[in-house]
Amino acid sequence: MTQMRPPTGSRAAAADRGIPEATVARLPVYLRALAALADAGMRTASSEQLAGAAGVNSAKLRKDLSHLGSYGTRGVGYDVEYLRYQIAREIGLTQDWPVVIVGIGNLGQALSSYGGFRSRGFSIVAIFDADPDRVGEEHGGLPISPMDQLEPVVAEHGISIAVIATPGPAAQEVADRLVAAGVSSILNFAPAVLSVPERVDVRKVDLSIELQILAYHEQRKALSGEEAVPGHDATDDVAAKVVGQL
Amino acid sequence: MTQMRPPTGSRAAAADRGIPEATVARLPVYLRALAALADAGMRTASSEQLAGAAGVNSAKLRKDLSHLGSYGTRGVGYDVEYLRYQIAREIGLTQDWPVVIVGIGNLGQALSSYGGFRSRGFSIVAIFDADPDRVGEEHGGLPISPMDQLEPVVAEHGISIAVIATPGPAAQEVADRLVAAGVSSILNFAPAVLSVPERVDVRKVDLSIELQILAYHEQRKALSGEEAVPGHDATDDVAAKVVGQL
């Protein structure tokens, strides 16, 4: 999904609820950096310090924060606790988000025991698996529920966010059921392209894709070191193409 | 930018080894889509079909592929097997990449048992954990090695890619040791900002950040439905700011 609010004239950043996607993706990072600074006893922080802790450039950080409103003080910096609250509010972490996880394989188990969710305002209210033999097994303090409980649970808790951690082939059907039951945001760990209605947000996390991207760069590093004479790839390509087309 | 077309005949694009980052990130997706099409018995596929299977727009797919070279046939489409091989070669999947995983908590266990790595040319050669009591425990067919084996193992296998799945506070030290031992690409699952030398690539996967991004959009959906009058947030903000600054 994409929301492109045409800027309706009003320049007040806080009123302008359309925050750039790239900025939204960094807000949680800032939140974590602020938490670290707060733990270290800092009550105030400059954009330079915060940017350092978050691993970004300070100009970018300032621009990101300016989209939320004018929450800093020139000559001083940002009040750590106050900014923390503002970002949390902007992201929606001041409320609690009930979540379900579908698919309790290795990854699903890891997710259901992962403390990082609960501590940030997400509470896992149920976990599901298609294997009837595993129903009742406990993971992260929750029993595995049977798949036929999916719709009633989603409805009862008003779930809008779900995590899919099933094998690839099962993912689409699960997504369909989740959407039909009322879910409108899905975090997908399954290696599959999900097709969902426009109003539904899907974010995909793919472990093997990340490794492949690293492999590409790694290969380039290796190649750029050893390869001085260009052109031998050309014949290689032609040969391969002929073979491939046979 | 130096995007000059060297009119030196044969394969201009293939010689141009600089593939845009955004394209690199999609190549693995195309690879998976091609595998699915091949399994379905298709020997040839149009950009439209392939784009459908990969969940992207066909113009984007064509431009992405054009960066690798001119591997399609006008009026026909792309030879599935041939394109598969070319992409795999470009990413570097025609060779085998040995990988180590550090940190065998819930997530590390899931990663070490995950089949998607091995099937794509990544072989996990060792797993490490800081807890001495767990050394020897088997996960995914490998025993947990003690941390002091990290450097020798990395050296012996010529490891260049490593996965960090430790708790946040331990991540930086692990990264330092990996880099010192010769690793130049890191996939980081720990909730921490890693600082590494320039030549080292780091990719970060953060589960709770993904959920937070979904929460933001979810909150916006909810808000845009109920809220018609803007401006009340402003006073809210002012009040909060005063409180926060006390």
Added chain:
DNA sequence: AAGAGTTTGTGAACGAGAGAACAAAATCGA
């Protein structure tokens, strides 16, 4: 062999994001 029909590869327009640079706003010291 020629025309009709497909489908790629790419030029051009557009939009989003990153970074540099600086004016505006606040503090601090005398």
Added chain:
DNA sequence: TCGATTTTGTTCTCTCGTTCACAAACTCTT
């Protein structure tokens, strides 16, 4: 109070990525 200093918020420019639209290149049918 005034000037020096710090640091934000914003403007401008540049780069990168996406999308459109179409000529070129290929196949197929007659």
